[in-house]
Amino acid sequence: MASELVGASKAAPELVEAVRVRLAKTGEEATPARVAAALRAERAMFGDAEVLAIARTLRADLIGAGPLEALLAAPGVTDVLVNGPHEVWVDDGTGLRRTTVTFPSDDDVRRLAQRLAAAAGRRLDDASPYVDARLAGGVRLHAVLPPIAAEATCLSLRLPPRHSFTLEELVPGPAATALRAIMSARLAFLITGGTGTGKTTLLSAMLSLATPGERLLLVEDSAELRPRHPHVVRLEARPPNLEGVGGVTLRDLVRQALRMRPDRLVVGEVRGSEVVDLLAALNTGHEGGCGTLHANTAADVPPRLEALACAAGLTREAVHSQLSAALDAVIHLTRNPRTGTRQVSEICLLHRTPTGYVTATPALTFTTPTPTPGPALPTLKAHCPDIP
Incomplete structure (x- = not known):
């Protein structure tokens, strides 16, 4: 490896650029053989190690990063x-x-x-x-x-995750037990948090816990979810082409997914008008639906969903009416900016108040080694008998 790097450094940038231009004119891939031929055409003499190093450099520049x-x-x-x-x-x-x-x-x-x-x-x-x-x-x-x-x-x-993590690899004991119970009880939930908190990674791990007989329909902007499960169907959005046509939105895909007999409907990231169809779907017998949502805190989830759904044409009252019946829980993640560590910070249940509006009520908080119970814990235990 060292000799190859030394060899690459001996090739002047002007020579590498000349080879690049020669290959670009012919439209040929930068294979070692073609790089060697281009070098000979430039009257440059290098050994095999140098040619391979230059070929790697050119491949990275022409078709890589x-x-x-x-x-x-x-x-x-x-x-x-x-x-x-x-x-x-x-x-x-x-x-x-x-x-x-x-x-x-x-x-x-x-x-x-x-x-x-x-x-x-x-x-x-x-x-x-x-x-x-x-x-x-x-x-x-x-x-x-x-x-x-x-x-x-x-x-x-x-980069997408290089491999699928198990729940225990991501979450310590008490939190993992609660998340397993949520999956087993088929509660509808959202995993929330800021950018880089690990929402997609955790959702993949939780979906891997679904029973093998379930059919998972994944709807994503970009295919990132990688659950270890035998029956997964993926639908991926498509942007418009250069002429501005041919786009397929998440909302289009949610509607298609509902016709594909899903046992669990999963929206990789709720970010727009697709929230209307997701809430409607979860109100019509599709238990266990889930997804991710950008939010600063669990308490911000109802107003965040309200803003998205109202922008899509629902009234505020209609949003909260659907929300109270569609979603059960919010699993909120945080990330320590100094250490980069990620953790489940709290699990909340969505509760409709006498005013008719939905709020997120804490059930378990994980800011200390021992989970702190919240006012919604009895309700969560009633839904999830596996929580001790």
Whole structure:
């Protein structure tokens, strides 16, 4: 490996660029044999190790993530964030840290962002200066170009989980017992929290607990859920093409999923008008439905759902009427910004007050090693006999 890196460093950037241009003109893949032929055409003499190193560099630049390729392949990395050519950060589960990776210029960051967007069938240019897309392998891409990004091109890559975790790997004993009981009782629930708190990872682990005879219908913007379960059907939203047509929304997919005989309807992330169809579905005999939702606290969930549903055309009274009958529990996650550790902070039940509006009432809080009971714990135990 060391000799290959040394060999790659001997190749002048001008030579690597000449080989890149030659391969781009022919449209050929940057295989070692074609790189060797291009090097000979440029009258450059290198050994096998150097040719392989240059081939890897060119493949990363032409069809991979360029200088970010090694970061994306590193164990434990969940996010790679580029704030211009000289600031590349990663999160490997212990919080964000700055890396030594850099780009020659902002133009190089821009070209990489545009190439990744094009690979996902999306447009990224001055007329459309931002993009949100999914790459091959499930990597989530978000990019913003100047002048929208004031200082430099910003690029965010979020990797899907490399493997499915068990519930016990994610959550300590008492919380895991409660979550297992919620799944066993087929309560309808939402997992909530901020960005990076592990909502999708926990939902995958909980869905893995569903009995093998159940049929799981997963509706997602980007296929991220990976439950260990024998009967999973995945539906994935599709953005409009370059002409602005052909898009398929989450709301479209929720409606289709209801016609596919789901035992559990799962919406990977509730973020728009699909909340109307989800609430309606959970009110018509589809027990055990679940999903994730961005929220700062469990108490913020009812007003957050209210805002989404009202924007989709429901009245406030109709939202709370459906909400009280559709959803049972909220499982809220938090993340320590200093250590990067994630945890279940509380489990709440949704309760309709005499005013007719729904609130989130704590049942169990996990801010200390011993769970703290809340006013809704007797009701939760009545629904879930497995909770001691």
